[in-house]
Amino acid sequence: MNPLSVKAYDLRQDVLDIIVSGGGGHIGGDMSSMEIVLTLYSRMNVSPERADDPDRDRFVLSKGHCVETLYAVLAWKGFLNIEEVKARFSRFGSEYIGHPHNTLPGIEMNSGSLGHGLSVCVGMALAGKMDGKAYRVYTLMGDGELAEGSVWEGAMAANHYHLDNLCAVVDRNHLQISGLTEQVMTPGDLSARFAAFGWHVIEVKDGNDVDQLSAAFDEAENTKGQPTVIIADTVKGKGSALMENKASWHHHLPNAEEYEIISRELRERKEALLRE
Amino acid sequence: MNKIPNRAVMCEVLKEAAAQDRNVVVLCSDSRGSGSMTSFAEGYPKQFVEVGIAEQNLVSIAAGLASCGKKPFTVSPASFISTRGYEQCKVDCAYSNMNVKLVGISGGVSYGTLGMTHHSAQDIAAMSAIPGMRVYLPSDRHQTRKLFEALLRDRQTAYIRLGRNPVEDVYEENNVPFEMNKSTVLSEGTDVLLVACGEMVKPIQDAAKLLNEAGISTGALDMYCVKPLDKEGLLNAAAGKKLVVTAEEHAPFGGLGSMAAQVISANDPKRVINLALPDSPVITGTSKEVFAYYGLTGAGIADTVKKALGK
Numbered sequence: 001m002n003p004l005s006v007k008a009y010d011l012r013q014d015v016l017d018i019i020v021s022g023g024g025g026h027i028g029g030d031m032s033s034m035e036i037v038l039t040l041y042s043r044m045n046v047s048p049e050r051a052d053d054p055d056r057d058r059f060v061l062s063k064g065h066c067v068e069t070l071y072a073v074l075a076w077k078g079f080l081n082i083e084e085v086k087a088r089f090s091r092f093g094s095e096y097i098g099h100p101h102n103t104l105p106g107i108e109m110n111s112g113s114l115g116h117g118l119s120v121c122v123g124m125a126l127a128g129k130m131d132g133k134a135y136r137v138y139t140l141m142g143d144g145e146l147a148e149g150s151v152w153e154g155a156m157a158a159n160h161y162h163l164d165n166l167c168a169v170v171d172r173n174h175l176q177i178s179g180l181t182e183q184v185m186t187p188g189d190l191s192a193r194f195a196a197f198g199w200h201v202i203e204v205k206d207g208n209d210v211d212q213l214s215a216a217f218d219e220a221e222n223t224k225g226q227p228t229v230i231i232a233d234t235v236k237g238k239g240s241a242l243m244e245n246k247a248s249w250h251h252h253l254p255n256a257e258e259y260e261i262i263s264r265e266l267r268e269r270k271e272a273l274l275r276e
Numbered sequence: 277m278n279k280i281p282n283r284a285v286m287c288e289v290l291k292e293a294a295a296q297d298r299n300v301v302v303l304c305s306d307s308r309g310s311g312s313m314t315s316f317a318e319g320y321p322k323q324f325v326e327v328g329i330a331e332q333n334l335v336s337i338a339a340g341l342a343s344c345g346k347k348p349f350t351v352s353p354a355s356f357i358s359t360r361g362y363e364q365c366k367v368d369c370a371y372s373n374m375n376v377k378l379v380g381i382s383g384g385v386s387y388g389t390l391g392m393t394h395h396s397a398q399d400i401a402a403m404s405a406i407p408g409m410r411v412y413l414p415s416d417r418h419q420t421r422k423l424f425e426a427l428l429r430d431r432q433t434a435y436i437r438l439g440r441n442p443v444e445d446v447y448e449e450n451n452v453p454f455e456m457n458k459s460t461v462l463s464e465g466t467d468v469l470l471v472a473c474g475e476m477v478k479p480i481q482d483a484a485k486l487l488n489e490a491g492i493s494t495g496a497l498d499m500y501c502v503k504p505l506d507k508e509g510l511l512n513a514a515a516g517k518k519l520v521v522t523a524e525e526h527a528p529f530g531g532l533g534s535m536a537a538q539v540i541s542a543n544d545p546k547r548v549i550n551l552a553l554p555d556s557p558v559i560t561g562t563s564k565e566v567f568a569y570y571g572l573t574g575a576g577i578a579d580t581v582k583k584a585l586g587k
Contacts, residue, residue, distance in 0.1 A: 017371070054345065102372055108343060110372040112362055113488075119333045120368055122346075126325060130301075150364075153333035195398020 001276040004210040007076065008034045009270035013263060014072040014082055020037025021257055022090030025098065026065040028207030028249040031141060032208070032234040033066050037073045039161065039213040040138055040169075040196065048078045051105050056069040057135050058124045062117020063142035063171065065251075070107070075187045075235040079106030088138045117141060117147025118168055125227075126165040138168045144223055147185045153196070158227040159198030166227040167220040168178050168199075172207065173236035190231055200228040232258045240265040281442045282420040283312040283351075284379050286451070289424040290349060293504045296312035300428070301341060303327055305334045308374075310440070311381045335364035335378065340379045342374040347428070354380025355387075356435050362402055368432040369442075370408040377427055378403075384525035386440035390481045392485065394558040401530025403435040404503045407546035410434040412502040413474030419500060422454040430456075433510050439475050439525075441496045441563065446477050446498065451456065457501045459509035459565045463488075465495035468581055469517045471510065473499045473532050476523040479567070482574025487581055491545070494581070507539050513561040514540055519584055520548045523566075523577055528552040549584060551577060 012034055019025035044057040061070050071089070075082035088094045094105060099112030109120050118138040125137040145151065158166050170190065178184050187193075191201045200223045202216045215231065220228035236250075237243030240262040245254075254262060294300045294316065303325040308314050317324040320558065327334040331352055338348040350357065357380050358365070369376040380399055387394035393583075403411045412434060413429075414420040420438070427434060446462070447453075453460050455531055462477070463484050470480035480496045487494040497513045514520050520532035520540060533550030551572060557567050567573055571580060 058343075065393050109339070110367060115332075116364060119336030119364075120343070121336035122333070123342075123346075124344050125340075126337065126343035127341045127346050129320065130298075131344075150330075150332040150336070153328075153330040154336070156330070157327060157333055157337065199553040248508050273481055 001273055002210045003177070004038055006270055006273050007037050007191050008208055008267050009239065009273070011038060011072040011076060013144040013266050014075070016254065016259065016262055017086050018068045018071060018089045020254060021086045021275045022219045024251065025068045025251050028175065028243060028251070029063060029066040029142060029171065029173065031238045031243065032068040032074050032236045033063070033171045034069050034238065035208045036171060036232055037049060037069050037142060039175050039210045041073050041077050044138070045135065045219060046077065046106065055133055055135050058108050058121070058137045060117040060121050060139045061063045061100050061111055062110030062139045062160065062255055063114065063145055067098060067100050069080065069224040070100060071155035074106045077106065097100070099257055114142070114145040117208050118151055118154035119157070121166055121168070122161070125158070125163040128165050129161070129163070134200065135165070137166045140171060142176070142188060143170055143172045143174065144184065146170065146187055146190065151268055153193065155197040155199065162225050163227045164224050167217070167230065168227065169232055169233055171232045175236045175245065175247045175250070177247065178246050194229045200226050202228060202230045204230055204232040208238050215218060233270065239269065278442050278445050280417050281312065281440065282414060282417050282438045283440070285417045285420045286379065286424050287312045287316050288339040289421055291316055291319055293428050294323050297347070298323060299345055300347045301325060301349070303334055303338050303348055305329055305331050305352040305356070307352045307381065310344065310353065311379070312333065313351050331361040331457055332364050335361040335376070336368050338376045339364070339372060339374045342376050347375060349377045349379055351379045351381055353394065354383035354399050354551065355394050358396055358399035358402055358435070364391060365403065365409065366406045366433070369550060370406045373408065374433055375431045376433045378433065380435065380437045382440040383437035383439040384439060385558055385566050389560050392587040395558065397553050399435070399437055400451050400502055400524070400526050400532060403426065404530065404535070408487040409503065410501070412501050414438070414500050415477030415498050416443055416448055418445065418447045418452045420449065422452055423500065425454045431455065431523065435483070437474060444478050444586035446481055449480040457504055457506065458514070459506040460498040460500070461513060462496040462498055466516065467518050469491060469514050469520045470494060470496045471499050471520060471532070471536055473502055474526055476572060479572060479574045479577055480523055483577035483581070486574055486578040490582070492585065492587065499532055499536070502535065505535050506537060510536060510539055511543055514544060514546070517546065518581045519581065520546060521551060521577065521581055522548065523551040524574055528555055547584070549580060551580060
C-alpha cells in the first residue's frame with residue numbers, strides 16, 4: 001500500500017474542514033483531483049525553503065476552483081499552515097480566497113478563469129528551454145475546461161516548441177456544474193484530440209490511484225521532443241458515496257449531518273487502506 | 277516631415293536592450309511585420325517567440341515567461357490584444373503581477389479603411405479599468421524612445437498603444453522632457469488648457485499655436501501616461517483656466533477625457549469639453565481623413581475652443 005494513498009484521505013478531511021469552515025467550495029473537483037495534486041507534489045522539486053529557486057518545478061492549477069485541494073497539499077508540503085487555512089478560508093479580508101493567488105507561498109500564478117493555465121505553462125516551459133534549465137512544468141485542467149478555445153491555442157504552441165518539459169493533466173471526472181460533460185458539450189475522443197495536436201498521450205485508468213499516476217508521471221518525464229498529457233479518469237466527489245459521481249456536489253456545501261457521514265466514510269476508507 | 281513610425285523606434289530600443297540582456301524577449305501573433313519587429317526576430321531569434329494568430333495564448337505565454345524572470349514585450353494589433361486577450365491581460369498579467377509589457381500596435385483608427393474590427397477605440401477604457409494596469413500612449417518617436425527605455429527598467433505590467441503611421445515630431449531630438457508617469461507641459465497659457473495623448477498631442481500643439489496667434493492664451497499638456505493619471509500635473513495646468521479641452525483617438529467614454537473630467541470636477545470644477553471619436557463605427561477613411569472629419573486636427577480643435585468661448 002502506498003502511504004500517499006492514505007495521506008490522500010487525511011487531506012480530503014482537511015478539504016472538507018476548509019470548505020465547511022469557509023462556508024463554500026468546490027468539493028466535487030477537489031475530491032476527484034486529490035491524488036493527482038498529491039502525487040505531483042510528492043515528486044516535484046519544490047520546497048518552502050527554496051520557494052524562489054529558479055530551478056524549481058512549476059505547477060499551475062488551471063482548474064483554480066479546486067483550490068481547497070491545493071491548500072491542503074501545500075500545507076502538507078509545509079508552504080501553508082493548515083489550521084490557519086481552515087480558520088481563515090473565505091473570511092472577510094482573508095488571503096485564503098476561493099481561487100489560487102500568488103501572494104501566498106507556493107502558488108505561482110493566479111487562476112480561476114478557466115483555460116489560462118496551459119498557455120501560462122507554455123511560457124514557463126519556454127523560459128526553461130531558453131535558459132537551459134531542467135525544471136519541469138505541470139498544469140491541471142478540468143475536463144469541462146477543455147471547452148475553452150484558449151486551451152487548444154496553448155496545446156498547439158506546446159507542440160510547436162517541442163515542450164517536453166511540460167506535462168498537462170486532465171482531471172477526467174466526467175462531470176461539470178450542469179451535468180455530464182458529454183451532455184453539456186461533447187468532448188469527443190480527448191486522447192485523439194491531444195494526439196492530433198502532437199502530444200504524447202497517457203491514459204490513466206484510475207486517476208485516483210497514486211501508483212498509476214506515478215507511473216504516468218515517470219513516462220511523461222521520459223518522453224522527449226513533445227509535451228505529454230495525462231488523461232486521468234477520476235471519480236468526482238471521490239471519498240464518500242454521498243458525493244461520488246453527482247454533479248450536484250460540484251460546489252455543494254455539506255450540512256452538519258452530511259459532514260459527519262463524509263468524515264466517517266473518509267475514516268473508514270483510510271482504515272481499509274491501512275489494513276491492505 | 278518625419279518618416280519614422282513610433283513602432284520602428286520601439287524595435288530599435290528593444291534590439292538595443294536585447295543585445296545587453298537575454299531576458300528581454302518579444303512575442304508576436306503573426307504580427308512581426310505590422311509591429312516593425314522583423315529585424316528583431318532576425319537579429320535575436322532566441323529572444324523572439326512567434327505565437328501565431330492567437331492573442332489569448334500570446335498574453336498568457338508572456339505571463340508564464342515573466343514568471344520565470346523574462347522581460348516579455350507582446351507586440352500585437354491593439355484591437356486584438358486589448359479585447360481578444362483582455363481577460364489574459366487582467367488575470368495573467370495585472371492580477372498575477374507579472375512584468376509583461378503589452379504593446380498594442382496600429383492603435384486607434386490606424387488601420388483606417390479596414391473598419392471597426394481593426395480599430396481600437398475601447399482600449400484605453402478597458403485597460404485603465406484593470407487594477408494594476410498602466411496605460412501609455414506616446415506622442416512622437418522621441419518620446420517613444422524615452423518611454424520604452426523607462427519601461428525596460430521597471431518590473432510591472434503595462435499597456436502601450438502605438439499608431440501605425442509616422443507622426444510629426446512633437447519634441448526635438450535633443451530636447452525631450454520626460455518623467456515617467458508625469459505629464460509634459462508643451463506650452464503655457466492663461467485662458468485655455470488643451471490635453472491629449474498619443475497621436476492627438478501634435479494636433480493640440482498645433483491648436484495651441486493657432487489660438488495663441490488669435491489672441492486666446494492657450495496651454496497644451498501631453499498626457500502620454502493615461503494611467504496612473506498625473507492628477508497634480510493636470511490640476512496645476514488647469515488652474516485658473518476658463519476652459520479645458522481634451523482630445524483623444526478613442527471612444528467618447530472611459531478614456532482620457534472621462535478621466536481628466538473626473539479629476540477636474542472633483543477638485544477644481546470648470547468647463548471641460550471632451551473631443552473623441554463618435555459612439556459609432558467611424559466613417560471610412562485614412563486616419564488623417566477620419567481625424568479631419570471629426571474635428572481632431574489643430575484647426576478643428578482651435579475652432580471648438582473659439583466656439584466654446586463665443587469667439
